Amino acid sequence: MPGLAQVLRRRWIRKLFAAGLTLVAGVGCTRSHFRERADKDVEGVLTQKNIFPDWKIENWHVYPDARARHADPRKPDHPPYPPDDYASWLLSPNPQKPKKKYGAGRYEGQEYLQIIEQWDAENRAASDADVAPKQDNPSPIPDKPGEATAALLGGAATAMKPGEAANRPVEGFAFAFKSEEHPFRVSLDQTVELAFFNSREFQDRREDLYLSALPVTTQRYSFAAQALAAEDAVRSASGSLRPEGLQNQWNLNTAGSLSRLFPTGATLLVRFANQVVLDLTSPRPDIAVSNLSLTFVQPLLRGGGWAVTLEALTQAERTLLYAIRSYARFRKVFYVAIAGTGDYTNNPYGLQGLAVNLGRAIGNNLTAPTIGFLPVVLRASALENEKKNLAALDKILKLYRNLKEGGVVSDLQVVRVELQYLQSQARLLDVNRMYLDGLDNFKLQLGTPTNLPLELDDAPLRPMKKQVRRIELVYEQLSQLQAQAAQYNPTEQPARYRERWRTLLTESALVRGTQFAKSYPEAIGELRGLSDDDLKKRIEVQSEKRRKLLDQKADFQKLGREVPAAFELEIDAVENANDLASFEQALRRFEAEPWRRLSQERQAGERAAIFRTVLDAGTLVAVTARNQRLDLIREDWPHLPGLTVECDDLLKLPLDDAATKVAQTALNNRLDLMNARAQVVDAYRQIAVTANALQGVLNVQYDLNTGTPATDNEAFAFAGSRTRHALTLHAEPPFVRRVERNNYRAALIGFQRQRRTLMAFEDNILNDCRAGLRQLRSLAETYKVQQRSVELAYAQVDNARSTLLAPPDPTVKEAAGNPAALTEQLLQAQTQLLTAQNALYTGWINYLNARMNLYLDLELLPLDSRGLWTDDLPQPQLNPLAP
Incomplete structure (x- = not known):
């Protein structure tokens, strides 16, 4: 009797046995193998889809960035055992224990x-x-x-x-x-x-894109030829008294199949089965029997056709495209949420193909x-x-x-x-x-x-802060000039006081670089050449001229007419000339030393009073230089970043033209709107798919079956004489289609709803864009008002402080409660300054936020490979003559 070794010498049995061992061993079927294959398939799918630059896939990686806090450099297939809750560990079974070679513990990145x-x-x-x-x-x-x-x-x-x-x-x-x-x-x-690279929410969206690609790999594989193999090895032995008698044998059962789904709905199934019996008690130890069958089914009505068969693949492919576009838009939504204001959800329009983000504190969502x-x-x-x-x-x-x-x-x-x-x-x-x-x-x-x-x-606000600081500095310089001029020395010669004023009004920080500093020596020199009577007459003439000009200005305002700029400049020139003449008159009185004609006891008080008069008059002259310095600063207010779309500035276009521009741009560019349009087609396809289910069944089936002789040891002795062919026509009338009917009616309604959703989508996007445009135009104009409000607020605080500290006018009887009124005026001015500053900064930030959001609404927010908007904040060029 031949032994097992002799039987296994037969080549085909050795090959068959080796194949069975290979299948049993499952070589290559490790966790890492399947993970890497999935990664490779997803990468291939995304590469095929990543051909449109408008929604190019960037900043994407399914594994956390190595620089991130949530980075995990350990093996993804065998992560360490995480720290467990003690009570849960104590009160429940623990079938999985920490493995020494994989370790245990928690890890957080530090890079x-x-x-x-x-x-x-x-x-x-x-x-x-x-x-x-x-x-x-x-x-x-x-x-x-x-x-x-x-x-x-x-x-x-x-x-x-x-x-x-x-x-x-x-x-x-x-x-x-x-x-x-x-x-x-x-x-x-x-x-x-x-x-x-560090946000948990952004990594979630990366993983969503990966998960959206997995169904595509599944659906694509469903149309590939799919093989299946199985091997059973049975060793059996029985005694002679058993009903089957004495047995001592091996049974090797091999089964394999190959199936294929075709786009028409047809299915092909090829099956092969082989049984090898090694009977160790028989003089003929090996028997091999094989069977081969083929089945081909083509539905002609229900379940047949490209529309029904390819629907799952079509929807998976389109959903992945939606996810890619949603991911591209999410990058921009995320940028705006980080840089400015906004949420991660693209509400109310959603992010098709990506997981819905419900927001913080909803369920287990910790966004x-x-x-x-x-x-x-x-x-x-x-x-x-x-x-x-x-x-x-x-x-x-x-x-x-x-x-x-x-x-x-x-x-x-x-x-x-x-x-x-x-x-x-x-x-x-x-x-x-x-x-x-x-x-x-x-x-x-x-x-x-x-x-x-x-x-x-604070770089986004730094231009505003610098501008405000320059305004503050001007008032501080005026205060410094006043403090230096107010240094009173009873023994100082009056002539030296004039020289001190000359130095302050030509060389101090307040006047340095202004036109006033250049013109003051000549103007004051001309006044010094006038006699006292001529100087007094000039003051009277200028005062009368000022009164008439102010009356004319009041007439303009009563008629509701705008006061011409040249007229305002003329009033300022007359007031400045009058202040300078009054200053010269006060200096002459101080230089005349009229207090010497008084008694010794009254001289000090009178000299101090006249000194104060000169100080007040000189301060009014210095205000001219202050105003010129403020005029220089006013020209350097930072300009708002432009709002340009296709070379047109939306802030300068007529409102209707600008609204038309943003509407056209949004309807052409919005990625989520593209998804919404495509979803109407998705709903349309369901009409035909559900209508197909209403039909009866009519299938054409072809079967082939053949086998090898059971008595011969020939595993592949297939022959036509042992082959059976069958052609089957299977029909079912559509008597019961209640569920299918309801599904079809729901599909019709779903299509109409999707059409209305698209209309609402477009209308709401246009509404958002138009509202954003109006908000930006309003903020741009309000910004000009806020600039002037800050300037006036500083002037109001300065005037309130000066009024509080000014000596009382001896010709006017002080009204009761005047100190209280001056106190309220000063405190109110200080509060209004704070309000104006905050409003200025708020308006600037609101404009930047609104501008980002409008560009997001228009899908005109290009990001570079790092996720940064390729738009620069303004860098104003300051006037070198201003402080």
Whole structure:
């Protein structure tokens, strides 16, 4: 009897046995193999679809970026065992244990922190080279975060005197938001770049795109030839008393099939089965029997045709295209959400093909709140303004305490100022809290820990801050000029006082570079050449001329006519000339030393009074230089970034033309609108697909079956004589189609709904674009108003302070309650200055946000490979003659 080794010498049996072992072993079927194959298929599908530049796939990778906090460098197929909840581990079975070779524990990437540190060093080095104009008398508010409030309160506390109501503990106010952290300074572009690789929400959308491509690989594979193989090896033995008798054998059962689905709905199935029996008790130890069958089915009615068969593949391919376009739009939506304002959902239009993002605190969705870089910078600027306002009120409070000691104001006015000071403190605390809350929410957007100290670079608002600082500097320079001119020395020769004024009005920081500094020597020289009578007559003539000009201006205003600019310039010229002549007259009176004719006791008072008259007159002359300096600054207000579409500035076009332009652009470019149009076709296809199910069944089927002889050991001895052919026509009348009927009717309604949805889609997009256009045009005009409001607010504060400190007019009887009125005027002016500053910054940020959102609505927000908008914020060129 031949042994097993002899039987296995037969070549075909050896091959068959080896094939069976190969299938059983499952070589290559590891986790990494399937993952890598899936990645390769998805990459191929996305590469095929990535041919349109308008929705090019960028910033995409299904695995987290190595720089991200959520990066995971470990093996994705065998991640370490994560830390478990103790109670869950204790009270439930734990069938999976940590494996030593894969480890256990949690991992968080750290590379993003190194990048932030590098950015901080670069930004601080750049800011050192681009500092704001320096003050001659800087305020006691340092720039270093965390110390500003403490330093400010320190100055305020120093002003408190023991026993006064204002002598209250300030440690709580200083301590409330004091921080010793050293924040990392990051710019707008840097935060966007950080968010693009570190944001959890953005990585979710990357994975959504990957998941949208997987069904395409499945549907494509359904039309490929699909092979199936199976092998059973059975070793059996039985005793002689068993009903089947003595047996000692191996059974090798091999089955294989090949199937194919065709676009017409036809299916082809080829099956092969082989059985090899190795009977170790028989003189003929091996028997091989094979069977081969083929079945081909073609539906002619229900279930047949390209429309029905290709529907699943068509929808998967189109859904992937929607996902690609949605991903491209999400990049822009995400940029706007990080840089400005907006959410991640593209509401109300959705992101077809990507997972729906419901927003924070809905179910288990922990989507980061969307606050944006610019709003946080705006809150930081509002905080700076509150600190400056509190510092100004601190100075006013000190001034009022000094005035009270001199008997100029009452306790009631001091209390009123202190009340305003306390209200400013409370407002500062609230604004500080809102800023810190916004900053923490922004850290969630970036995917960083909330305890990471960050400081946002104020570059988007820096042009505005520089401009405001230059206005402040002009008023500070005027105050410095007044302070230098007010230095009173009773022993100083009056002639030297004229020379001091000449130096101040030609060389001081206020007048330096102005036309006034050039013209003053000649103008004052001409006046000095006039006699006292001629000078007095000139003042009278100019005063009368001014009165007439003002009457004419009033007539213009009564008639509702705009006052010509040349007319305003003429009034200013007359007023300036009159102020200069009055100044010369005051200087002559001071130089005449009329106090010498008085008694010794009255001389000092009279000299001081005349000195004060010269100071007030000289200040009015200096105001001319101040106004010229402000005129120079006014020309340098930062210009709003343009709103250009196809070379047309939408701010300058007529409104109707601009609205038509944005409507055409949005309808042509919007990626989500393209998806919405395509979804109408999706709904249209369902009409034919569901209508197909209403038909009866009529299938043509062909079967072929053949086998090898059961008594011969010939596994492939197929022959026509042992082959069977069958052609079958299978029909079913459509008697019961209730479900199919309802599905068809629903498809008809679904198509009509999708048509209406598209109409609503287009209408709402046009509505958004038109509203955005109107908002931008309104903000652009409001910006001009806000500029003038800030200028007037500074002038109002200066005038209110000057009025409060001006000596009383002896010819006018002081009205009762005038000190209180002046106090309210000063405090109201200070409040209006704060309001004007905040409104200016808010208007600028709102314009930048609205501009970004309109470009997003128009799909004109191109991003580079890092995810940054290829649009530059304005870099204004400042007038070198302005401070």
